[in-house]
Amino acid sequence: MKVMNCPLNGPRNIQEFAYGGEVIPQPAADAGAEPWADWVFMQNNTAGVVREWWLHVTSGYWFIAERDTVRDQILRTYPASEVFRVRMDVTAPEATAWGGESK
Amino acid sequence: MPFGLLKYGLRSEYKPQPVLPKRPELKSSYDVVIIGAGGHGLAAAYYLAKVHGITDVAVLDKGYLAGGNTARNTAIIRSNYLTPEGVAFYDEAMHLWSGLSQEFDFNLQVSNRGHLTLAHSDAALRTMRWRAEVNKHMGVKSELIYPDEIRKLCPQLDLSKNTRWPILGALHHPPGATVRHDAMAWGYAHGASTRGVEIHQHTEVTGFQRDGDRITAVETSRGTVQCGRVLQAVAGSSSRVGDMAGLRLPIRTTPLQACVSIPLMPFLDPIIVSGSLHTYIWQTARGELVMGGAGDPYPGYFTRSTLDFKEGLIAHVLELFPFLGEVRFMRQWAGMTDMTPDFSPIMGRTPLSNYYIDSGWGTWGFKATPVAGKRMAETVATDRVPDILSPFDMQRFLRFDQVGERGAASVGH
Numbered sequence: 286m287k288v289m290n291c292p293l294n295g296p297r298n299i300q301e302f303a304y305g306g307e308v309i310p311q312p313a314a315d316a317g318a319e320p321w322a323d324w325v326f327m328q329n330n331t332a333g334v335v336r337e338w339w340l341h342v343t344s345g346y347w348f349i350a351e352r353d354t355v356r357d358q359i360l361r362t363y364p365a366s367e368v369f370r371v372r373m374d375v376t377a378p379e380a381t382a383w384g385g386e387s388k
Numbered sequence: 389m390p391f392g393l394l395k396y397g398l399r400s401e402y403k404p405q406p407v408l409p410k411r412p413e414l415k416s417s418y419d420v421v422i423i424g425a426g427g428h429g430l431a432a433a434y435y436l437a438k439v440h441g442i443t444d445v446a447v448l449d450k451g452y453l454a455g456g457n458t459a460r461n462t463a464i465i466r467s468n469y470l471t472p473e474g475v476a477f478y479d480e481a482m483h484l485w486s487g488l489s490q491e492f493d494f495n496l497q498v499s500n501r502g503h504l505t506l507a508h509s510d511a512a513l514r515t516m517r518w519r520a521e522v523n524k525h526m527g528v529k530s531e532l533i534y535p536d537e538i539r540k541l542c543p544q545l546d547l548s549k550n551t552r553w554p555i556l557g558a559l560h561h562p563p564g565a566t567v568r569h570d571a572m573a574w575g576y577a578h579g580a581s582t583r584g585v586e587i588h589q590h591t592e593v594t595g596f597q598r599d600g601d602r603i604t605a606v607e608t609s610r611g612t613v614q615c616g617r618v619l620q621a622v623a624g625s626s627s628r629v630g631d632m633a634g635l636r637l638p639i640r641t642t643p644l645q646a647c648v649s650i651p652l653m654p655f656l657d658p659i660i661v662s663g664s665l666h667t668y669i670w671q672t673a674r675g676e677l678v679m680g681g682a683g684d685p686y687p688g689y690f691t692r693s694t695l696d697f698k699e700g701l702i703a704h705v706l707e708l709f710p711f712l713g714e715v716r717f718m719r720q721w722a723g724m725t726d727m728t729p730d731f732s733p734i735m736g737r738t739p740l741s742n743y744y745i746d747s748g749w750g751t752w753g754f755k756a757t758p759v760a761g762k763r764m765a766e767t768v769a770t771d772r773v774p775d776i777l778s779p780f781d782m783q784r785f786l787r788f789d790q791v792g793e794r795g796a797a798s799v800g801h
Contacts, residue, residue: 300696304686326638326729326785330627332689354688
């Protein structure tokens, strides 16, 4: 794996890219500590084809790659818009004072 | 031991001593099944037999004896960590290391040569001071030293201001040493098998049979064995084996590369590490320079070596030792490291009642082999986690209760 095909910029040296973790949806903001700890810390660590976030550092462009983690091969790279097709409206939870009770 | 040596020297015939007996057939059941015949698995088997008298043990490995990360690390042992929990743990290992050659009656080539962790920035100097003070508080010899003293220990280092990141100081850890890693594995394997432990190479675990929260049997490529207790000690395959047992782990398996130069005349006494430059280097008794750096920038289950790793590594080695520019590589290799979020291991109990785990060893596992083996044997034998292991409980992440050792464990930032 020496060359990665950036969907925006074309094939580039793998050193121009940064790995961004597996594509896994975030828990809801009010989901509680355990789902968030699981999302932040726990890993599938799959031996096989994984869908991952990658960043082309030089151009600041995030995209998705499907990579075989056993054969060290990139199968496909594509823009995130292929997967994320619905606009998300995020409302921030109500701010609370430090030490106060959250909803 | 001296009289035995004399007797041996006066013999007229020298019969080769095999490390292990011929591999037997798998029995139908064992009190303890240890998955992974690397350093940690073998050490656990050794201490189970020697300290706890538990000998109905099978150690299984899908490959050859200690052919995983035990064969691939860069053989440095030290206890100059950052947290009190980490320092106490690794220092227990250092005490065990110092007696192991004698205990095995087998030379592990423990070479106590001192360890220098270079600081190239004010922030790094502060961390070295922090580590030195915690080390001293825990009874471990470490001290922050400055370029004048560094020069006495390692005059070949470029201590001038002509470098991109001049050396401002270093954490000097005199007990730091190197060990012949294969000899350690053979010592533990021989010690375990002469006490009745069975070691089964080329025996791959393919699944488990479960009854409620107990593992009742281990399925392997050579048959199924009933088990009283199971210890998982497989670096590089922790998630794959853990998945079979239904465990959820915070591990990312990532390649770590290393390389060695052709032999050179001896010039480098201490072990040199630079966190800022992602580099560590020491010289073996055969004159080879062992060099390593940060783990690969993306996870994977492969042990291939890359050019870009070496370009980065050698650029930094030459900052430290510019005269090495013409030296040739002799060998390159890699291991598969189970990286955890806090750069500390995962040890102790699991949600299964008779399944124990020794995992998450990332780039910091070799030095801990004796204490991990001894304390995991204690855990399996007594079904109780000793206090020294409790900070490394696998559930700590769900409590946001990490043992942060990134700077001290690794050179990857």
